[in-house]
Amino acid sequence: MKDVTQLTDGWSLLHDGESLPAAVPGCVHTDLLAAGLIEDPYIGEREKEVAWIGRRDWTYRTEVAHDSAHERADLVFEGLDTAATVTFAGRTVGTTRNMHRTHRFDVTGLAGELDVRFGSAYDEADRVRALTGDRPNVYPEPSQYIRKMACNFGWDWGPTLVTAGIWRPVRLEHWSTARLASVRPLVTVEDGTGRVEVRLTVERTARGAGRTLTAAVSVDGAGAEVSFEGDEAVLRLDVPGARLWWPRGYGEQPLYDLGVTLRDADGPLDSWHRRIGFRTVELDRSADEHGTGFTLVVNGERLFARGVNWIPDDAFVTRVTPERYRTRLAQAADANIDLVRIWGGGIYEDDAFYDACDELGLLVWQDFLFACSAYPEEQPLRGEIDAEARDNVVRLMPHPSLVLWNGNNENLWGFRDWDWEPALAGDSWGEGYYLGLLPRIVAELDPTRPYTAGSPWSGSWDHHPNDPAHGTHHSWEVWNRQDYAEYRADVPRFVAEFGWQAPPAMATLRRALPGETLAPDSPGMLHHQKAEDGNGKLNRGLARHFPLPEGDFDRWHHLTQVVQARAVAAGIEHWRSHWPVCAGTVVWQLNDCWPVSSWAAIDGDGRLKPLHHELRRVYADRLLTLLPGSGSGSGSDGGGDGDGSGTGAGLTLAVVNQSATEWRTSVALRRLESGGGTLHRAVLDVTAAPRSVVRLPVPDGLVPDGASAKEFLAADADGLRALHFPVPDKDFAYPRPSYDVGVEPVPGQGDRVDVVVSAHTLLRDLLLQADRFGPSAAADTGLVTLLPGEQVRIRVTGCPPVTEADVRAALFCVDTA
The missing domain is CATH 2.60.40.10 (Immunoglobulins)
Structure with missing residues (x-):
């Protein structure tokens, strides 16, 4: 049987002629922090003080013994960040240029000093750019020329901390005759029977060439085996009465152990184990009278996806432990979220992330790692991207939570709208990846899951890439230029990104900015605001509703968090009320990677913003909302935000029932005055079928007078409440709070x-x-x-x-x- 030795201990980092203790997995920054040689770059403006780290070469070193009677020894790195030369016993055994791949090197017979020398990511990017030529980028850093976590180079919510290191486990494998090189389980369900087709490849030693091997697979007492002499085999088995895996809120998440063993006449050689779940997933992109749909269908059930976007949970990703993944994803589930989109400027996350999603019933939308840039399609990048995609599709496909592969983030949109096309002048920019290479790889390796070319993407060049009527839509005009009432201007088929900023919790700010007199424009606050004109947009969004609280940071802090929660709620309430035309919202974003003012619902220290609690309300199975505009149509409501920005033409009561049971309720409507008196009341009896929405016009006598600053409407049913204020807060006659x-x-x-x-x-x-x-x-x-x-x-x-x-x-x- 194969022997595996984890190489986690005894590593050193060479720094200015000195040898420092190094953690593996880890990175240069965390090792220098542990040694006390740099200060925490998350505090104050210290990020600027460590920029030199990303422009240096670094070497990791350890001693490795060779003690095995096996024929073959392989040195396996699950992740090297990024441009590295591996030298073992004085011999160069390999080079790497991709953070997102596993690398395996034959080191049979070698023992002694193992060095991993990392070149500067900037130098590697410059080398590639010299070969391919320049390409447009949203940011002034070279992220598209190196297969590395793009947001290491900074983003509009993240610091520029360009890492290097052995960021995932490294091991020494000793084996003989043959080993399992890849295992691909294709898991489906047909007429209540779970079907598992396992496609495997093996690697053989010279002695193992031509030998008869036997592979066996087992799931829940069912099994199959096959004998073969080549390098590939296929095994199929059925699991009668397999229990279905469901997204949270739709059913349970049963998981089954899948085991594969490889043996020859002399005994076992290798084994592989994962957990799988039985479910079907489709993406309905049918054309209809509203445009082109984008609806996830799991086990035949059409879903309104209640989603969030996920970024790396720490700029130093090796600090994200399985426990931290589970905490963060449990916080998502607690907010009634059922889909998490892994954004394309980060990483393919650790298996612990997907394990937690499998258990919690969180659907995973996985971007391939391309974001906000034009990517060259020439070598050496093309071969790396092919290998990277294959590696990660095979690694992640056992997870039932994974339901969608997505080609990129905003690059198809960028080509059309961000002046890339003239700048490129015919040069490659990534389209061949998104519309060619990646869909071919997914179709070949993982045909059980849908693929979409990008987000946003209308489905073809026949429509604008970000056309709200076709496919996925990113709604950023509102945050950038408009009041959040404008979320109600249209009904996209699927809103894959939208959001509103707010500062983190006060305790997070105090930790990150010690000793600073906090103000929206104090030095530390500005450094921890990475968005272009971020504070200007925060203040303009605030001023539409409230007088700007000059000189009162506590009040500014509270009100910006209020506006963030209200803005996101306004969008979700409107779009959910138009199910099934709109089939999902994915809020930007769930989490942060450091303490920063951002769009996140959970700040960089893991504290919940008010937005998180608001997501719990607006993503609940049952939602009551009041929307400006009359009637029950699926078009624009128009005319204000229902929360203090205008009256519109009447009001609509929407009763949203995403549960599996009928919702029969009585909605109490009260037209109230600011002092608490009731001006008019009525009760509407409503029945909402399972997975449906009922939209009713609010009777005229209950609609608050738009010319009055003292009236508002409250709707209550089964412990839920919706409110409508006809004028902005700054114009409303609030009583002094008591x-x-x-x-x-x-x-x-x-x-x-x-x-x-x-x-x-x-x-x-x-x-x-x-x-x-x-x-x-x-x-x-x-x-x-x-x-x-x-x-x-x-x-x-x-x-x-x-x-x-x-x-x-x-x-x-x-x-x-």
């Missing part, structure tokens, strides 16, 4: 308290910033609006002893008085 506060310890839980707020007046978007109590404190509730006489109970965990005064200092609500 409320009582109680602090109640949770029996037997020393670090938990319940904060009870009882409203005497209308309290709009009340928020308890629990991290102000201490860095570990967190509240289970985000923004909440209370009417006079109502009460909310907020559970706080990780909380030190607090007083009523402490709580009042951490409570914020809208107050324009």
Whole structure:
């Protein structure tokens, strides 16, 4: 049987003639941090102080013994970042130019010093650019000339920290006769029977050439085996009555152990084990009267995808442990998210990511790693990209959570709209990858899953790549130039990116910017704002609704987080109300890779922004919403945001039921005045079938007077509430907030308290910033609006002893008085 030795210990990093302890997996930055030779680049403006690291060569070194009677020894690197020369026992055994591939080198008979010398990623990119010529890029860094995590070179939410190192495990494999070189399980379901077709290839030694080998596969008591003399074999087996794997909210996630063994007449040679799930997945891109659809269908069930975009969870990706993956993805599931898109400027994530998604029922949309740049299609890149795609398709295809391969992020759109076409003057830019190479590889290796050429992409050049009526759409005009009310201007078939910025939690800012007097434009705040005119867009978005709080950072911080949550909710509520024309929203973005003002719902220290709590509400199976505009059509509602930006022509009540059961409810509608009095009320009985939406016009007598600054509408049903304010907050006659506060310890839980707020007046978007109590404190509730006489109970965990005064200092609500 094959022997495997993990080479994780005993590594050194050579630095200025010195030898430093090195962690493998790891990178130069984390090793220098551990040695105390650099300071944390996430703090203050220290990022600038470590730019030199990415422009240096670095060497990792260890000693490796050879102690095996096997015929063959292979040195296997699961990830080298990025341009590396591997020298073993004084012999160069290989070179690498791709962070996203596994590399295997024959080192039979070698022992002694193992060196991995990393050249500067900038030097490698310059070498390739000299061969291929220049190509357009959204950013002034050379990410498209090297197969490396693009956002290492900076992004509009990320630092420029160009890493190098042995970033995934390295091992020594000793084997004889033959080994399993690749295993591809094609898993399908037909008439209730799970079907597994395993296609495998083997590599043989000279002694193993021509020998008869036997491969066996087993799943849930079913098995099959085949004997063969070549390098490939196919095994098929059926699993009668296989339980279906479902996305969360649609059913359970049963997983089955799949095992493959390889042997010859003398005994076992190699084995392979994964978990699989039985399900079918299709992508319905049919044309209809609205354009071209984009609807995921799992096990025959058509889905409205409740998604988020995922970026690397740390700029130093080796710090993301399986436990951290699970925490972050559990936070996604807690927000009623059912799809996670892995964005194309990052990495193919560790198997621990996909394992967690398999178990949590989170669908995975996987981008191939191309983002916001024109990519040369010539060598040496083309061969690397072919090998990289094959490597990762085979590695990831056992995971049932993986439901879609996507060719790139925004490059088809960029070619058409970002002045690339004239600049390219006929040079290659990646189209051959997205419309040629990658779909061929997916069709060859993983025909059980759909592929789409890009995001956004309308399906063909017959339509604009970002046409909302065809395929996937990225909605960025709103954040960049408009009020969030404009999300309601159209009904895209599938919104794959949209979002709104806000700063991170206060405790995150205090850790990242120690000693700084915080202001929107203080030096550290500006350094931790990477978006072009990011603060300008934040302030313009804020000023449409509130007076800008000059000189009051706490108020600015609260209100920008309010606007972020409201903006994203406005889009999702509108688009969900138009199911099945619109079949999904994927919010930009779930997470951050460092402490920064960004579009994330979870900040760089893992703290939940109010947006995360709002996602839990708007992505719930059942949603109640009030939308400006009348009727039940599928076109534009027009005329305001339903949250303080205009009246529109009437109002629509949307009752969204994404659950599997009928929703029969009575919706209480109240036209209220700001002081709490009721002007008019009515009850509408509504029945929403499973997976359906009911849209009803709000009776005229209940629509608030658009000329009044003192009226609003509340709709309540089964504990859910929707609100509509006809004028912007800055024009509404909010009363001075008045409320009582109680602090109640949770029996037997020393670090938990319940904060009870009882409203005497209308309290709009009340928020308890629990991290102000201490860095570990967190509240289970985000923004909440209370009417006079109502009460909310907020559970706080990780909380030190607090007083009523402490709580009042951490409570914020809208107050324009």
